[in-house]
Amino acid sequence: xxxxxxxxxxxxxxxxxxxxxxxxxxxxxxxxxxxxxxxxxxxxxxxxxxxxxxxxxxxxxxxxxxxxxxxxxxxxxxxxxxxxxxxxxxxxxxxxxxxxxxxxxxxxxxxxxxxxxxxxxxxxxxxxxxxxxxxxxxxxxxxxxxxxxxxxxxxxxxxxxxxxxxxxxxxxxxxxxxxxxxxxxxxxxxxxxxxxxxxxxxxxxx
Amino acid sequence: xxxxxxxxxxxxxxxxxxxxxxxxxxxxxxxxxxxxxxxxxxxxxxxxxxxxxxxxxxxxxxxxxxxxxxxxxxxxxxxxxxxxxxxxxxxxxxxxxxxxxxxxxxxxxxxxxxxxxxxxxxxxxxxxxxxxxxxxxxxxxxxxxxxxxxxxxxxxxxxxxxxxxxxxxxxxxxxxxxxxxxxxxxxxxxxxxxxxxxxxxxxxxx
DNA sequence: ACCTGAACACCGTTCAAGT
DNA sequence: ACCTGAACACCGTTCAAGT
Numbered sequence: 001x002x003x004x005x006x007x008x009x010x011x012x013x014x015x016x017x018x019x020x021x022x023x024x025x026x027x028x029x030x031x032x033x034x035x036x037x038x039x040x041x042x043x044x045x046x047x048x049x050x051x052x053x054x055x056x057x058x059x060x061x062x063x064x065x066x067x068x069x070x071x072x073x074x075x076x077x078x079x080x081x082x083x084x085x086x087x088x089x090x091x092x093x094x095x096x097x098x099x100x101x102x103x104x105x106x107x108x109x110x111x112x113x114x115x116x117x118x119x120x121x122x123x124x125x126x127x128x129x130x131x132x133x134x135x136x137x138x139x140x141x142x143x144x145x146x147x148x149x150x151x152x153x154x155x156x157x158x159x160x161x162x163x164x165x166x167x168x169x170x171x172x173x174x175x176x177x178x179x180x181x182x183x184x185x186x187x188x189x190x191x192x193x194x195x196x197x198x199x200x201x202x203x204x205x206x
Numbered sequence: 207x208x209x210x211x212x213x214x215x216x217x218x219x220x221x222x223x224x225x226x227x228x229x230x231x232x233x234x235x236x237x238x239x240x241x242x243x244x245x246x247x248x249x250x251x252x253x254x255x256x257x258x259x260x261x262x263x264x265x266x267x268x269x270x271x272x273x274x275x276x277x278x279x280x281x282x283x284x285x286x287x288x289x290x291x292x293x294x295x296x297x298x299x300x301x302x303x304x305x306x307x308x309x310x311x312x313x314x315x316x317x318x319x320x321x322x323x324x325x326x327x328x329x330x331x332x333x334x335x336x337x338x339x340x341x342x343x344x345x346x347x348x349x350x351x352x353x354x355x356x357x358x359x360x361x362x363x364x365x366x367x368x369x370x371x372x373x374x375x376x377x378x379x380x381x382x383x384x385x386x387x388x389x390x391x392x393x394x395x396x397x398x399x400x401x402x403x404x405x406x407x408x409x410x411x412x
Numbered sequence: 413a414c415c416t417g418a419a420c421a422c423c424g425t426t427c428a429a430g431t
Numbered sequence: 432a433c434c435t436g437a438a439c440a441c442c443g444t445t446c447a448a449g450t
Contacts, residue, residue, distance in 0.1 A: 018443060028416045030445075039443065093299040093345040098364060103373060110375040123375075124382030129395035133335070136342020139299040158304060167309060169316040169329075176330030189335035192402030199401040224424060234435045236426075245424065 001049045004042060005085070013090045018042075047091050048099030054081045055104050067116035068194045071126070074109045075134055075190060079183075082138055093139050118201065126197045133193055137186055152178045207255050210248060211291070219296045224248075253297050254305030260287045261310050273322035274400045277332070280315045281340055281396060285389075288344055299345050324407065332403045339399055343392055358384045 003024050008016045018029040018039065025032075036042050054077050064070035082089055096102075106127065113123040159167075159174035170177075180188070209230050214222045224235040224245065231238075242248050260283050270276035288295055302308075312333065319329040365373075365380035376383075386394070 017441085019441085029443080030416055031414085033444070034414075090299075093296075096361065098361070103368070103376065107373045107376045110379055114375055114378075120379050121382045124379040125386070125391070125394050126398070127379075128383065128391065129339070129398050132342035132395060133339050134342065135345060136338035136340065139341060139345060155302065155304070162309070167313045169320055170309065170313045172320075173316055173326050173330040173333075176327045177334065180331070185331070185334065188331050189338060192332070192335050192406065193398050194402065195405040196398030196400065196402035199405065200398065223422085225422085235424080236435055237433085239425075240433080 001045050004046050005049055005088070008046065008087045008091075009085055012087050043091050044095070044097070044099055046088065047097050048101045050081055050085060050088050051097060051099065051101035051105050053084075054078050055101055055108075057081065058108070064112065067113060067118070068198070070112040070116065071109070071130060071194060071197075072187075072190065074105075074112070075130060078105070078134055079138070079186060089138050092135055122197070122200060129193060129197075130190075133189065137189065207251050210252050211255055211294070214252065214293045214297075215291055218293050249297050250301070250303070250305055252294065253303050254307045256287055256291060256294050257303060257305065257307035257311050259290075260284050261307055261314075263287065264314070270318065273319060273324070274404070276318040276322065277315070277336060277400060277403075278393075278396065280311075280318070281336060284311070284340055285344070285392060295344050298341055328403070328406060335399060335403075336396075339395065343395065 004016070004021055007021055007024055011020070018032060021042075022029045022032055032042075036045065057077050057080070058073075061073070064073060082092075109130075110123050110127050113126060114120065118126065156174055156178035159170055159177065162171055164171045210222070210227055213227055213230055217226070224238060227248075228235045228238055238248075242251065263283050263286070264279075267279070270279060288298075315336075316329050316333050319332060320326065324332065362380055362384035365376055365383065368377055370377045
């Protein structure tokens with residue numbers, strides 16, 4: 001798993017294959033099949049390894065003062081771990097992570113919400129919504145050879161070059177759509193969701 | 207593009223390749239390269255074709271009464287189009303869709319928000335957050351041979367079989383996490399975001 | 413008991429050679 | 432001008448054969 005993570009970190013998802021991994025481990029592809037059932041399990045285990053980092057990075061933190069703080073911290077830890085391993089992003093789109101570390105992260109987040117008095121059903125819906133947001137936010141970033149800011153600048157130029165008669169709103173919003181920093185955009189979108197959950201909580205959380 | 211969409215609809219993303227497409231079109235792969243630059247452009251064009259369906263399905267609808275209604279309608283049209291072509295889901299994770307139909311859908315959604323008095327910056331942030339949510343919500347669904355409900359039932363059994371001492375919150379929330387219908391879950395998560403945007407709008411939308 | 417070369421059935425992409 | 436067979440450099444996965 002360590003070798004697989006390193007390989008993806010260094011060369012990207014596309015160059016990662018059973019064969020390149022076997023070469024790095026100085027063994028053969030057939031030997032890898034003695035440890036995992038196939039490519040799919042390999043990817044699941046790599047994802048779970050990253051979630052292990054998320055789990056570890058939370059150790060020793062002071063307990064959160066509010067549920068919003070708790071939720072924001074959880075999401076930011078996940079966001080930060082993926083920032084350290086941007087090439088792993090593409091692995092998250094396909095499945096609900098249910099490896100040991102995935103379970104532990106989900107358990108911790110839901111527990112935090114319940115501790116702050118959330119009804120179980122609201123905690124569950126809040127959790128899944130937040131999880132969907134963070135996946136959706138991070139998924140497009142892993143486009144090959146898109147180092148982020150450069151892509152945003154290109155997108156901005158593309159929007160600004162559109163015919164303002166046909167696309168008035170897009171042209172007007174070009175800056176707002178593209179020049180907000182990655183981290184700020186993440187936090188601002190997150191705040192919408194947290195405020196919406198707050199509204200539901202105030203209503204009684206049914 | 208029609209052949210490519212059909213092929214993916216019928217056989218899934220995995221079985222879709224230059225070779226299978228060429229076979230269906232009764233031509234050779236090299237001929238396809240006379241019309242598109244490669245696999246990536248092909249995927250972008252297929253995505254844009256689906257967004258064309260989204261655009262068309264909105265024609266002739268009555269104008270929305272509130273901005274929440276407008277936003278919900280836009281997102282539901284997108285959601286419905288993907289429900290008709292679940293196998294196309296996997297194509298959405300990788301890039302911001304900027305084909306002609308992608309541009310038109312974005313333009314229409316942002317325009318609606320501006321018409322209801324949104325400041326440009328809030329409209330842009332609302333749009334990107336909603337887009338990220340819908341992508342993140344739909345992305346995991348396209349797992350191969352996962353027909354949805356069956357997978358949810360399996361996930362529920364998996365959660366319920368966990369050690370309640372180690373995963374108390376996950377076990378307690380197992381039902382809430384897995385038995386809500388796909389559509390309801392989508393709408394409930396969406397409502398969090400809409401309420402959060404409402405809060406920002408009431409604050410003045412800065 | 414553990415490992416692996418070689419094979420099988422695939423990929424995306426290119427290009428010299430045909431019509 | 433348009434099309435394509437065949438090639439190139441790859442895949443994931445399997446298994447008979449070796450140590």
